[in-house]
Amino acid sequence: MTPGIRPLVAGNWKMNGIGASLDELRMIGDGFMRGLDAQTEALVCVPATLLSRAAEILSRTPVRAGGEDCHAKESGAHTGDISAEMLRDAGATHVIVGHSERRTDHGEDDATVRAKAEAAWRAGLVAIVCIGETNEQRQAGQTLDVLSRQIEGSVPASATSANTIIAYEPVWAIGTGLTPTADDVASAHAHIRTRLETKLGAGARNMRILYGGSVKPSNAVELLGVDNVDGALVGGASLKAADFLGIAEAYEHL
Numbered sequence: 011m012t013p014g015i016r017p018l019v020a021g022n023w024k025m026n027g028i029g030a031s032l033d034e035l036r037m038i039g040d041g042f043m044r045g046l047d048a049q050t051e052a053l054v055c056v057p058a059t060l061l062s063r064a065a066e067i068l069s070r071t072p073v074r075a076g077g078e079d080c081h082a083k084e085s086g087a088h089t090g091d092i093s094a095e096m097l098r099d100a101g102a103t104h105v106i107v108g109h110s111e112r113r114t115d116h117g118e119d120d121a122t123v124r125a126k127a128e129a130a131w132r133a134g135l136v137a138i139v140c141i142g143e144t145n146e147q148r149q150a151g152q153t154l155d156v157l158s159r160q161i162e163g164s165v166p167a168s169a170t171s172a173n174t175i176i177a178y179e180p181v182w183a184i185g186t187g188l189t190p191t192a193d194d195v196a197s198a199h200a201h202i203r204t205r206l207e208t209k210l211g212a213g214a215r216n217m218r219i220l221y222g223g224s225v226k227p228s229n230a231v232e233l234l235g236v237d238n239v240d241g242a243l244v245g246g247a248s249l250k251a252a253d254f255l256g257i258a259e260a261y262e263h264l
């Protein structure tokens with residue numbers, strides 16, 4: 011946690027979820043209506059096919075709906091792609107950019123991710139910019155260097171705490187059940203904070219830095235209690251309302 015920053019618990023459904031899954035989303039919305047929102051903000055990023063229905067379901071709750079990716083352009087001949095403006099039109103308030111699965115599956119580099127973050131702002135969305143090292147980079151002791159490089163390349167120089175959130179997601183921790191130690195998370199997040207301040211100035215002191223990678227109710231108190239961890243980006247556990255709400259409940263113990 012960082013003094014003065016309200017934490018955000020965000021879900022990322024990835025390529026999961028059909029209409030029936032929206033029952034879980036309804037339960038997530040209900041859970042936050044019961045008072046969890048006093049502690050945290052909440053967001054669920056869903057596949058584009060579900061976005062408008064998700065936004066409608068969540069509109070009566072404090073939970074927001076987001077997209078998982080966007081094209082850098084506003085419109086045009088880009089078959090199968092979706093612009094930030096379209097996400098906004100469907101009810102999104104946020105969009106994830108530069109997730110490691112996009113970087114790997116679609117060959118997205120830092121310049122592409124930066125352009126997508128700027129596209130998000132153009133449409134009035136908050137960009138959640140993902141960074142994180144692979145297992146090979148970690149084994150080679152390169153974690154902090156990789157994070158520096160990704161911040162330099164992926165985060166636009168005019169990013170502010172109002173339009174941008176950083177998500178630190180060690181690639182080897184995603185979907186594996188493995189997590190870094192609290193000390194490793196602390197050192198990565200402190201490093202990210204310092205690099206952001208160097209690049210963006212004092213305003214970066216209030217920028218949220220989320221942790222993502224195998225967050226679940228049983229490890230949420232430990233991970234979310236670390237200095238400079240201002241929330242979570244949750245994959246698998248965001249598909250089940252009980253798990254997602256269980257993670258947000260960690261803040262009642264911090």
Ligand SMILES: O=C(CO)COP(=O)(O)O
Pocket residue numbers: 022109179183184185186187222223224225243244245246247
């Ligand atoms: O990639 C993630 C969120 O963006 C993390 O996924 P898991 O929580 O399933 O490890």
